[in-house]
Amino acid sequence: MYFHVQQLIHEITQDEPDPAAANALQEGLGGQFGEMRTMMQYLFQAMNFRGPAGKPYRDLLQGIGTEEISHVELIGTTISRLLDGSPRYQGKPEDPLDKPGSDGATPLNIALDTGNIHHYLVAAQGALPVDAAGNPWLGSYVYNSGNLVLDLLYNLMLESTGRLQKCRIYEMTDNKTARSTISYLIVRDQAHENAYAKALESLGVKWNTVLPIPKTNAEKFPEVKKLLDLGLQSKQYTFDLTGHSEAGKIFQGMSPSNDGTTLDASEQAPAGAPLTIAPERFEEFSPGLDPELLALIQATADMELADVDAMFGPVKSGVVSSVDAASTGAKGEKTSQ
Incomplete structure (x- = not known):
């Protein structure tokens, strides 16, 4: 069973709308290495897991997969906020993000200058399950071989590639809303890399001779460094209400990132951040x-x-x-x- 706490897993910093940044973030949501992919891949691997003796590995997959659900919510909400900038028909001059649709102004003209017009045509200024080019997310992205070592290797590669792409997205925009979410996901991707690397080590796999965690130098990003200084890259949450998770048997000891930190799987979930509902968009004919x-x-x-x-x-x-x-x-x- 799953329970939903009505909070975001991380706070989204407020800034001006930026449809171009929203378009780039779609790759981190619905792309081949995005959050929808990691969510579905780990949950399917956990659901299909066989072998009671391997429960700690199953619990690790389950915990990370559950966290990825919250990442989908976080990045989708961020994309929606970045798109929330076109004027209303009855806007007010003092509104911080809106301009009056007076003197024949076209309320949705901003859509014609953005990379993904579908954000406005079919999504009412919200996120879509697509990549940055508008291609729909595919279930064929999910890798579930049934072989634990292969699955863990693939998961480590998936997190490594996802972190690499998010570092590129970070350098595409200086929008604070986008960067606050991108930075958090970069650090949590590293935590998941650590988890899968540690799991492979426990199985005797010398993963670091063939698949090193990529050196992205993400610590130079100020928002990322702040989270790294908090040790967020070395925490893994169980999201287990019953206290039956055995993921801590794997996620322990020194971090595979060789950053001097110790892995910690003692927390059930992070504190979270307030989740607010955006105002209606009357120009989209979706007044609530x-x-x-x-x-x-x-x-x-x-x-x-x-x-x-x-x-x-x-x-x-x-x-x-x-x-x-x-x-x-x-x-x-x-x-x-």
């Missing part, structure tokens, strides 16, 4: 929920909350449901962005 639909959803939510109260006790006072928040926004009151 009308009052009638909101009322219907609230009635359904009340019934579901009653079942939750009966099973787990009443929800703490002061907690506002997402439907309440959406209703507040629909009435025109200011919501947090």
Whole structure:
């Protein structure tokens, strides 16, 4: 079973919209070596795992694959924010990102100057499961041989190539929103490289004679260095609510990165960062929920909350449901962005 904590795994720094950066980030989401690939590959390897004696390896794959789900959410949300910059029909002059669509201005004219027009035509200014060239993500990317050593070698290569590509994307843009997410993923890719390298070492495979972790010099990026100084490249989370993960039997000892750090698999999950819902985009004809639909959803939510109260006790006072928040926004009151 999977549980969703309504927080992002890492904070996204606020900056101006940048459709070009969003287009480049699509490679890190839906490309051959992107986050959708790692998520699906590791989860399928974990689901198809055979051999109870190898449970620590299965748990390692499961934990990393689960983290990759949050990476898909993080990079997809980042792409959406980078695209959130075209003017509205009824925009206000004081809006920080929008301009009034007055004097015959075309609200979506920005789409004609971007690399991926599908972000506007079919995605309502949001992320898509495609690469930077607009090619759809393919299930054939997933490698699951059934041979543990082959799978681990392939996973190490996948993380190494993904980190290499993200270093290139970092140097394509100075947008703070893009770089905050890219930097985090660069460091976490290194953590996953360490995990698969350590797993191979435990099986007697001399991986570093044929497949060294690439020297990308990512530590020169200030946002990356800050995370490396926190030791984030040497942590691996279990995402296990029951405490049954045995991944720590593998992810321990000195880091294969030879950076003097010790691997640590003691944490269940990172603290996370606030997750906010973007405002409606009226020029995309996606204005959100009308009052009638909101009322219907609230009635359904009340019934579901009653079942939750009966099973787990009443929800703490002061907690506002997402439907309440959406209703507040629909009435025109200011919501947090």
